[in-house]
Amino acid sequence: MPDTDRPLGVQISRMLKDRGVDTIFGIPGVHNQELYRGIEQAGITHVLARHEQGAGFMADGYARASGRPGVCYVITGPGLTNIMTPMGQAYSDSIPMLVISSCLDETAARKGQLHQMKDQRAAAETVSDWAVEARSAQAAYQLIDRALLELDHATRPRPKSISVPIAVLEANAEPAPTAHQIRRSRLRDSDLAPVQTLLRTAKRPMFIFGGGVRDASAVADLLQDTQAASFVTYAGRGLVAPDARHFFGSNLARPGSADVIASADLVIAVGTELAEVDLWRAKLGQSAPLVRVDIDADPLGDQNGADLKIRYDADLFLSDLRDMGVARASSGWTQAEVAQARAQWRAEVDADYPHIRPVAGALRACLPEDTMIYSDMTQFAYAAKEVWDMDRPGHWHHPTGFGTLGYGLPAAIGGAVARAGKPTMAIAGDYGFQYTCNELATAVELQLPLPIILWDNGKLGAIESSMVAAQIAPNAVIQKNPDFDLLARAYGAGYEAPETLDDMQKTVRAAFDADKPTLIRLTPALVA
Structure with missing residues (x-):
């Protein structure tokens, strides 16, 4: 034909x-x-x-x-x-x-x-x-x-x-025409000169990197050259190496981060909307000049009041700025203040989400290199996103903005399809998992070696905490869960319920070598 x-x-x-x-x-x-x-x-x-x-x-x-x-x-x-x-x-x-x-x-x-x-x-x-x-x-x-x-x-x-x-x-149709290619233009040096000047005169400059940034090498070079402090948004985790100097982590949502940001004498936010789900407060908190770089015009005019707005690709901005030369001899930031802030924020995470940090630490330690993680709306992910420093960008994906339950499992299936042969893992809560648990069948059909971490606290834990904080009786937050073992096996998936952190690590490592997905049920009793 x-x-x-x-x-x-x-x-x-x-x-x-x-x-x-x-x-x-x-x-x-x-x-x-x-x-x-x-x-x-x-x-x-x-x-x-x-x-x-x-x-x-x-x-x-x-x-x-x-x-x-x-x-x-x-x-x-x-x-x-x-x-x-x-x-x-x-x-x-x-x-x-x-x-x-x-x-x-x-x-x-x-x-x-x-x-x-x-x-x-x-x-x-x-x-x-x-x-x-x-x-x-x-x-x-x-x-x-x-x-x-x-x-x-x-x-x-x-x-x-x-x-x-x-x-x-x-209806019958002619074939589609040939595709056309588009090239991106570069910024002129004169467009970057004001940023270069601000960086050279600042004593305590700070960068905030968001998910619009992909080039971790340009980030590392700029932080080394400028001796600047840095934060990353949840979507930007992995852009800054965990051991980088003056790195405040992914803790923008902690109230104390506003005080740290206010102590900077220059803030440059690149590739981030600085949205409510990044900050969980109305404004960033800066008192110094704020430079915003974004590929979209909308965030540049938001409530944070940028002093210098640059509509441009985030990675091109960083590489162009690095190539212009912005080296500084010293920094006004100290490692002691960074360590103190991060220790305080870790303690706050432990208070907000008991039992999770030790489990997250043990889980992180047993993962193969280059593991990509997809998480659902669950307390385990909320805590881990603040205390689990990623060693590479674009390897932890979370339904940050819309915040929909049921995301983790099917998104991980899509990621595993795109990364055939590379390790992929899903994290879900016991309630959110049931929104899309039927997609276990797809993972089994594709024979995906997919560990699915199921954090089972038997309730809508985050909602319960929020209702209690608002002095609302925590109604409708306890649900009857299915037998997850039988559920997994009904679909042809594997199932494990380790009782110690050591057993959990062995189970997770084995799941990456399986020829099917493995549902791994974890409970707070692991560290109780």
Whole structure:
């Protein structure tokens, strides 16, 4: 059959493959089956999720691990609404995701159709950068190219939604045109000169690095040259080496960090929104000049009041600044003040989340090099994100912004698919795990050697603490859990419940060598 005789659904898969897409997550249905006609022929791997929410989180995890867009195929109506939660998470955390769905050909004149919604496009737009409907093959090609180019080159790589009518997917279409390439421009030296001047005159400069930064070597060079202190956001963990001088860690959310920041005479925040979920307070707390560098204009004008705003790629900014030369002979920061602050914050974490730090330390010590971690909304992750210094960036992923339960397992599956042969681990709480535990079937089907750390305290622990602090009787925070052993084995997964930290370490190491996922249940009794 010549290329011109192929349905658009086939041509879309071929187009995606030509533009570097090698994996698609989704679930086929009668409305989107034309998209599936061309997947195998195009040479694309399809990962079958058990729910569109799982497919979306898998695409998110794949994108975070690979740096490439996570692509999903879903059906009209409920397929789209089911994936909206992962889309909201991807939007909040600036994750590149492309959701291609089918849609009905006509909704105004015809009612009562299968999967019919009042306005599917408008629903998708609430959780995406943009949502459009492609009513012709050429429109589909243009919109897919626009989405992929923006996900790779434009400001924040937030999710895009493209719906294609069923009849358009079924109709024959010409192949997609050849893709175009875009180059990023560089800053001029004159744009960086004010920052260079500020750094040379500051006695206590400070950098705050966020998830928009990827180049750890440029970070290390700049900290060495400037003798500056540093913080990282949760998304920026691993950008600063754990043993770096004057490193205050990922403790921005601790109230005392505002006092430390106020003692700096220059603050440069790179690749971070300094959002509520980074600080857990209204403002950063600086009293000195604040330089903001972000690829998006929106954060540059927020409530923190930047004195110098630079809209630019974070990594290019750091490498350009390093290459200009900003060396300093001494620092106004001392290791003693850093050690004192971090010791205080560790004590606060222990008070807020008893039992977790020793378990997290033992877990960290037994992981293979280059392990990538995906965590859910659970107290274990909340504590670990503050006390577990990562030795490389982009290796701990958490649903920070939208804060959705059920993220950890399916996102780890997506990450493991992207990192075939490399160690990947999931961390979830006993409650959040049950949001998407059905995706154990996908992990078993793929024979993924995936340790799943299940922190089981038998309740919604963080909510209970919050309600007590607000003087609210902690209602509805205790749930009856299933027998996790039977649940795991029903799906064909492994299950372990170690009773000591030594046993836990042995169990985790063995799980990385298995031919299936292993659910590893941990409780506070490990260190009680």
